[in-house]
Amino acid sequence: MFILNPHSSVPIYQQLIEQVRRMVASGQLVPGTELPSVRDMAHTHTVHPMTISKAYSLLESEGLLERHRGKPMRVAATRRDQLSVAARVRQIEPQLDALVLSARQLELSTEEVLAQLKKKLGAKP
Amino acid sequence: MFILNPHSSVPIYQQLIEQVRRMVASGQLVPGTELPSVRDMAHTHTVHPMTISKAYSLLESEGLLERHRGKPMRVAATRRDQLSVAARVRQIEPQLDALVLSARQLELSTEEVLAQLKKKLGAKP
Amino acid sequence: MFILNPHSSVPIYQQLIEQVRRMVASGQLVPGTELPSVRDMAHTHTVHPMTISKAYSLLESEGLLERHRGKPMRVAATRRDQLSVAARVRQIEPQLDALVLSARQLELSTEEVLAQLKKKLGAKP
Amino acid sequence: MFILNPHSSVPIYQQLIEQVRRMVASGQLVPGTELPSVRDMAHTHTVHPMTISKAYSLLESEGLLERHRGKPMRVAATRRDQLSVAARVRQIEPQLDALVLSARQLELSTEEVLAQLKKKLGAKP
DNA sequence: GTGGTCTAGACCACA
DNA sequence: GTGGTCTAGACCACA
Numbered sequence: 372m373f374i375l376n377p378h379s380s381v382p383i384y385q386q387l388i389e390q391v392r393r394m395v396a397s398g399q400l401v402p403g404t405e406l407p408s409v410r411d412m413a414h415t416h417t418v419h420p421m422t423i424s425k426a427y428s429l430l431e432s433e434g435l436l437e438r439h440r441g442k443p444m445r446v447a448a449t450r451r452d453q454l455s456v457a458a459r460v461r462q463i464e465p466q467l468d469a470l471v472l473s474a475r476q477l478e479l480s481t482e483e484v485l486a487q488l489k490k491k492l493g494a495k496p
Numbered sequence: 497m498f499i500l501n502p503h504s505s506v507p508i509y510q511q512l513i514e515q516v517r518r519m520v521a522s523g524q525l526v527p528g529t530e531l532p533s534v535r536d537m538a539h540t541h542t543v544h545p546m547t548i549s550k551a552y553s554l555l556e557s558e559g560l561l562e563r564h565r566g567k568p569m570r571v572a573a574t575r576r577d578q579l580s581v582a583a584r585v586r587q588i589e590p591q592l593d594a595l596v597l598s599a600r601q602l603e604l605s606t607e608e609v610l611a612q613l614k615k616k617l618g619a620k621p
Numbered sequence: 622m623f624i625l626n627p628h629s630s631v632p633i634y635q636q637l638i639e640q641v642r643r644m645v646a647s648g649q650l651v652p653g654t655e656l657p658s659v660r661d662m663a664h665t666h667t668v669h670p671m672t673i674s675k676a677y678s679l680l681e682s683e684g685l686l687e688r689h690r691g692k693p694m695r696v697a698a699t700r701r702d703q704l705s706v707a708a709r710v711r712q713i714e715p716q717l718d719a720l721v722l723s724a725r726q727l728e729l730s731t732e733e734v735l736a737q738l739k740k741k742l743g744a745k746p
Numbered sequence: 747m748f749i750l751n752p753h754s755s756v757p758i759y760q761q762l763i764e765q766v767r768r769m770v771a772s773g774q775l776v777p778g779t780e781l782p783s784v785r786d787m788a789h790t791h792t793v794h795p796m797t798i799s800k801a802y803s804l805l806e807s808e809g810l811l812e813r814h815r816g817k818p819m820r821v822a823a824t825r826r827d828q829l830s831v832a833a834r835v836r837q838i839e840p841q842l843d844a845l846v847l848s849a850r851q852l853e854l855s856t857e858e859v860l861a862q863l864k865k866k867l868g869a870k871p
Numbered sequence: 872g873t874g875g876t877c878t879a880g881a882c883c884a885c886a
Numbered sequence: 887g888t889g890g891t892c893t894a895g896a897c898c899a900c901a
Contacts, residue, residue, distance in 0.1 A: 374597060381505045382876060393601035409889060419878045424889070432682065441794075441886035441888045459602040460612055466598055470591050471616045472499060476518035477584040481617040485610060487585055491596045492606040507899055544691075544901050624847060631755045632891060643851035659874060669893045674874070691873045691901035709852040710862055716845050721866045722749060723841055726765055727834040728772035731867040735860060737835055741846045742856040757884055794886050 372407070375416045383418055387426040393462060395435055395446055398453035405443040406436065497532075500541045508543055512551040518587060520560055520571055523578035530568040531561065622657070625666045633668055637676040643712060645685055645696060648703035655693040656686065747782075750791045758793055762801040768837060770810055770821055773828035780818040781811065 373390050375383050394400040406412075409427065413420040427444050430436040437447045474484045498515050500508050519525040531537075534552065538545040552569050555561040562572045599609045623640050625633050644650040656662075659677065663670040677694050680686040687697045724734045748765050750758050769775040781787075784802065788795040802819050805811040812822045849859045 377877095380507060380510055384876080385505055390597075390601055393598060397601060397603035399601065399603065408887085410887095419880095420889090421879095421891095422877065425876090427889080429682075432679075438889070439886095440884075443888065456604070456608065459604055460608065462602060463595065463598050463604070463609070463612070466591070466595050467613055467616050470588065470595060470613070473514075473518060473588050473591060474617065476515055476522060476524065477587060478522035478524065479581070479584055479588070481614070483581065483585065484588070484617060485614060487588070488592055488595070488613060489606070489610060491592050492599065492609060509899080547900065550899090627892095630757060630760055634891080635755060640847075640851055643848060647851060647853035649851065649853065658872085660872095669895095670874095671876095671894095672892065675891090677874080688874070689901095690899075693873065706854070706858065709854055710858065712852060713845065713848050713854070713859070713862070716841070716848060717863055717866050720838065720841050720845060720863070723764075723768060723838050724867065726768035726772060726774065727837060728774065729831070729834055729838070731864070733831065733835065734838070734867060735864060737838070738842055738845070738863060739856070739860060741842050742849065742859060759884080797885065800884090 373412075373416075375418060377418070383416075383422050384426040384429070387412075387423065388430055391426070391430055392435065393459075396454040396459055396462065400446045401452060402446050402448045404446045406445070408443050498537075498541075500543060502543070508547050509551040509554070512548065513555055516551070516555055517560065518584075521579045521584050521587065525571045527571050527573045529571045531570070533568055623662070623666075625668060627668070633672050634676040634679070637662075637673065638680055641676070641680055642685065643709075646704040646709055646712065650696045651702060652696050652698045654696045656695070658693050748787075748791075750793060752793065758797050759801040759804070762798065763805055766801070766805055767810065768834075771829040771834050771837065775821045777821050777823045779821045781820070783818055 373387060375386050377383060379386065391400065391406070400406075406427070407415070409420050409423045412418075412423045416423075427436060427438075431438050431444070434447055434449065436444045438444055470484070474481075498512060500511050502508060504511065516525065516531075525531075531552070532540070534545050534548045537543075537548045552561060552563075556563050556569070559572055559574065561569045563569055595609070599606075623637060625636050627633060629636065641650065641656070650656075656677070657665070659670050659673045662668075662673045677686060677688075681688050681694070684697055684699065686694045688694055720734070724731075748762060750761055752758060754761065766775065766781070775781075781802070782790070784795050784798045787793075787798045791798075802811060802813075806813050806819070809822055809824065811819045813819055845859070849856075
């Protein structure tokens with residue numbers, strides 16, 4: 372469900388935060404959905420529970436998740452179901468910009484980059 | 497010439513290293529090319545000199561740059577001029593994978609993502 | 622400068638957060654003031670650095686403190702200097718309410734409670 | 747009869763314990779007085795029965811309450827009726843100290859704090 | 872020197 | 887079972 376890369380320079384808790392945000396934005400995580408428990412998530416990704424806990428706490432403090440004592444974290448009820456396509460596109464803009472910078476510095480042609488991306492997007496996950 | 501983002505979670509020295517690597521890979525930086533001095537670079541990007549110095553040192557230790565006392569850093573002579581397209585494409589693979597993950601979690605269609613990227617690639621820098 | 626009680630049921634990081642908030646509210650901590658470093662504070666109060674760090678991070682995320690890499694945390698520049706008396710009084714309301722509840726359950730007279738408080742307020746710290 | 751605040755950082759069972767102690771200390775709860783059943787109390791305050799049960803058990807183990815199979819918890823017979831004023835005052839000392847700390851950090855005058863407290867103490871519950 | 876991230880692991884409050 | 891707090895301590899990025 373989530374993909375955490377411990378070798379990335381992006382902190383693990385940050386990776387998780389961003390992914391939860393995106394899945395809420397797209398409506399894949401609707402209000403009320405329970406997230407995996409801190410322990411489960413930590414075990415699944417062989418990561419320390421506190422790392423997951425930190426992500427959850429920050430998501431709670433930004434109002435995206437709700438905590439109910441003794442229960443798993445849930446997507447907050449106050450959130451609208453889904454962002455518009457435009458709003459979601461905006462979320463990948465920094466990644467697109469970084470990709471374009473890389474491609475230019477590597478002098479890769481527009482066609483080459485688009486072809487590669489198309490191949491990966493087409494591939495079923 | 498280089499773009500450094502102090503707010504990114506990718507360390508600044510790492511950003512610089514990656515950009516130099518890419519420009520050498522593409523042949524934009526050919527053997528013998530001099531790089532800006534640590535001081536200049538630090539000043540231009542309002543970054544601590546040690547940050548630049550660290551990037552240069554690591555690039556030197558991987559053989560991409562050469563240091564000659566009293567002279568600016570230079571692209572090492574022993575490096576072949578340019579990598580093949582395939583080798584350069586391989587360098588953007590992690591970025592493409594991350595982009596595909598984001599797009600899927602945002603439930604953006606293949607067309608939408610390709611259209612956005614195309615727009616950005618087309619735009620002159 | 623700060624008083625942290627490890628035996629309180631109020632988490633240590635929370636105690637620190639509240640005290641910083643109050644000192645900013647009163648203008649004792651003005652914008653730009655540097656706070657003790659995480660390590661200093663941890664050492665002074667024989668508390669783990671991460672506990673202090675957590676408090677600082679949360680205060681940063683609520684905009685009260687600013688982080689500048691390699692520098693100590695500072696009171697954020699965007700904050701107004703000082704809250705009104707009324708606004709500051711509001712901050713001790715929950716404590717007053719709890720005190721009144723206690724006094725009533727202990728059947729202490731109004732005079733008794735006021736006398737005790739007066740004595741303590743009068744005492745130089 | 748009791749006031750439990752689920753949002754406080756003081757654990758609920760701890761809040762309950764303190765309130766029972768105070769009401770016994772003041773003689774509002776005399777030896778033999780029956781307390782609400784765990785179930786009733788839990789229902790009234792929409793709290794988990796185990797939370798109430800834990801408070802009762804701890805109060806029993808400190809000798810303040812007595813458990814008799816099949817009967818409600820009762821205030822223990824061995825307890826003296828009422829503590830002296832001085833002894834009761836001692837119980838609000840930590841609260842007074844915390845209040846004084848807050849007031850100082852908020853730079854509120856002695857008069858201001860006393861006036862506020864007087865107002866609240868005067869108000870009938 | 873500064874703060875940040877992470878693991879290992881104990882212990883707590885609550886359902 | 888759930889999440890939260892805290893310590894001990896390693897290692898990193900940056901000034």
